[in-house]
Amino acid sequence: MIPEQEIILCTEERLDEYVTYLRCEERSTNTIAKYVHDLRTFFVFLAGHPATKERFLEWKEQLISTHAPTSINSMLAAVNGFFEWLGLPGFKVKPLKIQREIFSRPEKELTRDEYHRLVETADKQQNRRLSLLLQTICATGIRVSELQYITVEAVRSGRAVVDCKGKSRSVFLPVELSRALRRYCRKQGIESGVIFRTKNGKPLDRSNIWKDMKALCKSACVEPDKVFPHNLRHLFARTFYGLEKDLSRLADLLGHSSVSTTRIYTMESGTEHVKQLERMGLVLDYS
Structure with missing residues (x-):
């Protein structure tokens, strides 16, 4: 000391x-x-x-x-x-006090339609690796740093065992995603190990993935500020929660230790809340 x-x-x-x-x-x-x-x-x-x-x-x-x-x-x-x-x-100094936001900001939220356009654009540009990378993150909710665990062996078994922050969890791969990844591996001659790799066989790093995603924005007509790997993870979380309303299970899928963190991922824009208020039909004066 x-x-x-x-x-x-x-x-x-x-x-x-x-x-x-x-x-x-x-x-x-x-x-x-x-x-x-x-x-x-x-x-x-x-x-x-x-x-x-x-x-x-x-x-x-x-x-x-x-x-x-x-x-x-x-x-x-x-x-x-x-x-x-x-x-x-x-x-040590105290952190700033930040009031928790109730709603997410629509201008930062990647929509399902925008996600589809990104995937379709990647395919039109014959960048199958990027198309499948986007789909893998969005369909499983994994972190971009966990892509290294998406291997040929994981695709064969239908699940990847991810080690992150000293914790291990199983990430299940949807059947259609597994099929698409198997076809990609056969075409690329990838017989084992990491699927999303460079020409030298090394796992793609965060900066390369970020750069490739940003390159899609203009052609896909999606705002660049919305396009980054973690936003795909958020879209997975919002979609899952919208169907299941099970915060604890979602926390397990995302690898969160606390559901408080998971709540941030399921935050909706104020637009959805306004629609809910309109559907209640409690305003009677239309004059």
Whole structure:
């Protein structure tokens, strides 16, 4: 433990030690990368000066003028965790208070029709890999980082065993999806291992998938802000919940530890609530 009276400098060496600690804690690769990015942003702000709570608060104020509240809280959490690891809980700052939104924003919500247009556009452009990738995420609800578990062996058995954040769960593959993936593998000569791969046989990474999806937007007439892998996962969640109304089961399918997280995925736009109010027929004065 480092005494609080000691001058603390945020250095790359110390950051490397923290990364080693996070790996031992079995944090995911993406989580560690996010923490490292946020911590380096804080280090740049410090410009070589000692890290103090006052400087941390100054950085927080600066972020308020340039970032969204949810992004700020994520960045503060990264630095708070770093100070906790250093044995300096007194340096931590409080996150911003954010009122929970009741409705999702329609301009950010990918609709079923837009999803269909994206898939159809990918097929028209003869990008079968991308078409099936979109369908795999949307039909199973998996995270983009979990695509590596969609293998030839998983397709043969009808389910993929996914390891994420220290937890293992089974992801069942719809019959039609399995058939389409088997046909794709036969055509591409993929006999085993990861299906969504580069020409060199390596699993597609997040940046490549993001770039390929964005390239569809103009031809599919879908706003680019709506097109990213996680929005397909949200569409899966909303569709499942609309049919089953079973939040606990949906949480299991998505790999959530808490249904509180799952509720965010099932959030509807205010438009649906207005339609429900209209169907109630309680307004009698039409004059």
